[in-house]
Amino acid sequence: MNKFIFLIFSLLFFQVNSIAQNKSTVTGKVTESKTGMSIPGVNLLELGTTNGVMTDFDGEYEIEVPENATLVISFMGYKTQNIDVNGRSQIDIAMEPETSALEEVVVVGYGEQKKVNLTGAISTVKFDDIEDRPITNATQALA
Numbered sequence: 001m002n003k004f005i006f007l008i009f010s011l012l013f014f015q016v017n018s019i020a021q022n023k024s025t026v027t028g029k030v031t032e033s034k035t036g037m038s039i040p041g042v043n044l045l046e047l048g049t050t051n052g053v054m055t056d057f058d059g060e061y062e063i064e065v066p067e068n069a070t071l072v073i074s075f076m077g078y079k080t081q082n083i084d085v086n087g088r089s090q091i092d093i094a095m096e097p098e099t100s101a102l103e104e105v106v107v108v109g110y111g112e113q114k115k116v117n118l119t120g121a122i123s124t125v126k127f128d129d130i131e132d133r134p135i136t137n138a139t140q141a142l143a
Contacts, residue, residue, distance in 0.1 A: 022066050022067055023064050023065065023066055023067070024064070024065070024066075024067050024085075024087070024089055025062060025063070025064050025089065026062070026063050026064075026065055026071070026085055026088065026089055026090070026091055027060070027061065027062045027089065027090055027091075028060070028061060028090055028091040028092045028093060029055075029058070029059050029060050029061075029092050029093075030042045030044075030055050030059045030060075030061065030073065030075075030092075030093045030094075030095060031059060031092070031093070031094055031095070032094070032095055032097075033094040033095060033096045033097075034097075037059075038055075038058050038059025038060070039055065039059050039075060039078075039095060040055055040056060040057045040058070040059055041054055041055060041075065042054065042055040042059070042061075042073060042074070042075040042078075042093075042095065043072075043073070043074050043075065044061055044063055044071050044072070044073050045071070045072045045074075046063070046065045046066075046069050046070070046071060046072075047069065047070040047071070047072050047082065051063070051064075051065065065085055066085075067085060067086070067087040068084075068085065068086070068087075069084075069085045070082055070083065070084050070085070071083045071084075071085060071091070073093055073095070075095060077097060077098060078095040078096060078097055078098055079095070079096050079097075079098045081093065081095070
């Protein structure tokens, strides 16, 4: 009976061990395609799963994925890329800017507005409107 239980546990152990062997650690660096500068905070996600990481301050990453996995690399303002691992352990990625998705934004006071709406949002404050208030600097006058 003890030999039978030992045999069952041994088979389960080898089966789990063989499943885990098809995973590999992939490392690399994510850079900007034109300047070659590293990009921190880029998301790398194994396609179809919740397994993912972000690049560190130097744009470097490390993720454990199956050898046939596809990595989805995304970052705001850059084109999303799908890269097949194909058993590689080192994959360096160059991100290309996606200029069509960016809109011009102008920061106004305590908020922000699109540049197209800026002309309708401008108002004029005359000195007569604020002269009765205790103002010690220009910032208070703008508020």
